[in-house]
Amino acid sequence: MSWLRPHRRRAGTSTTEQGWSAEDVQTLEKAVGRAPSVHNTQPWELTTSDRTAVLRERSAVALWQHDPEGRDRRLSCGAAVTNLFLAVRALGWAARLRRGPEEGTDDPELVATVTATQRQHPSVAEGQRYRAITRRSSYRRPFHEQPLSHVAREALLAAGGAADVHARWITGFDEASSVAEMLGYAARVHRKDRYYQRELAMWLVDGQGGVDPGGGIASEDLGTEGVAAVGLTRSQHRLPDEQRLAEWIANESIMVLATATDDPASHLRAGEAMQFTWLTATSLGLAASVITQPLHLTEVRAGLRERLGLPGFPHVLLRFGYPVPVPGQRRA
Incomplete structure (x- = not known):
């Protein structure tokens, strides 16, 4: 998920003299x-x-x-x-x-x-x-090895708990291994799904079939290394070894956001908390990206809930860390 261009004013938007300028x-x-x-x-x-x-x-x-x-x-x-x-x-x-x-x-x-x-x-x-808001972007590469400070982690955790959302860090290698197993499973399912792959290709900026003018993602913005490699997965992507993936997860700061119920209102609340936390990270000079697509599978949500002992339904995984500067880096 990422921003593309400023939202244009749509028909029906109006103001009064006493209202918004x-x-x-x-x-x-x-x-x-x-x-x-x-x-x-x-x-x-x-x-x-x-x-x-x-x-x-x-x-x-x-x-x-x-x-x-x-x-x-x-x-x-x-x-x-x-x-x-x-x-x-x-x-x-x-x-x-x-x-x-x-x-x-x-x-x-x-x-x-x-x-x-x-x-x-x-x-x-x-x-x-x-x-x-204008500096926030998706960082879909491995982070710098420098760990987050305790103060930063606490600030992000507090932000993630906004809007009646439960936020917690993935901690320890056992939890990292459980998450790696779930993400690896989802990546294999979607990599083999030709209908999913066809739709994803249509939404790539340089994909075959073109892109709707109101959206689209650049193929080079898809993560192909580290934890991000099991986010949006293409058929030609090489999936990381599960043991190695677990090691990456254990070494990163990854937060899961969950809600007590799994209904549309809860999804909206989770989105509010996701962005609130992301902006908090950006204001602290951190890089971040989100993983949601694997959690669309019912069995993945259920597996994460059980193995992590969550008090509700997981919706988002947020990765945080320090960026590794890259010349000519593209914002996405």
Whole structure:
């Protein structure tokens, strides 16, 4: 999941003289457009009026092989909610967040409504996270060997626990081995699935069949080394040895995000927490990437829940570390 381009203002977006200024709307749209989304599809619609910003899910944006249940689409929308909230705070307003449709209304695609209530300066931490929105990117290579400090790990853990989400680190070689087994299994399943591989190829920027103008990923942005090699897996990719994969996992800082239930609202909450944690990492000078695709398999989610003793359903694995500088590095 990664951002592609600023979200363009869609038909129906409006402001009043007492509402958002044109510059305010541009700030909100830019922040939302920088949220990570599955295959860069940006599966949301942002509208504004008065001092309210409304985010809706575009459920018509469907990846039938990669995301048949819409899990990643909802994670993407949750990430956009985090960016929207921070942008309202950065504009100097106290923000009231309401998730989902109002009681008694029928608007199933309504994700969240953020309303500016009164003038209020953002906190230092909010300002840091907001400024990190434009710097956040996916780092799909092995990290520098320097480990994260205890302070950084605690800050990320606290951020991951936002929005009623359970966050915990993968610790010890036994847990790393369990995760490696699950990720390796998922990678083998998807590598052999010709329908999945065909859809993935169509969404690659340089893939055969072209790419929808509203999304797409560059083939060179797919991870082929280390833990990232078992994220989005192509048929020609060589999968890492499971023992070696377990060693990589044990040496990295990898967090799992889980929720008590496994419903659409929980997916959105997990997406909020994912982005909140990612922006926290970026503000600390860390690199990060997410792994979600293997968790689309029911048996992988169940296996991780059982082997890690999770109190709920896992949705996201987040990798954190220090980047290894590469000349001409591409942001993704």
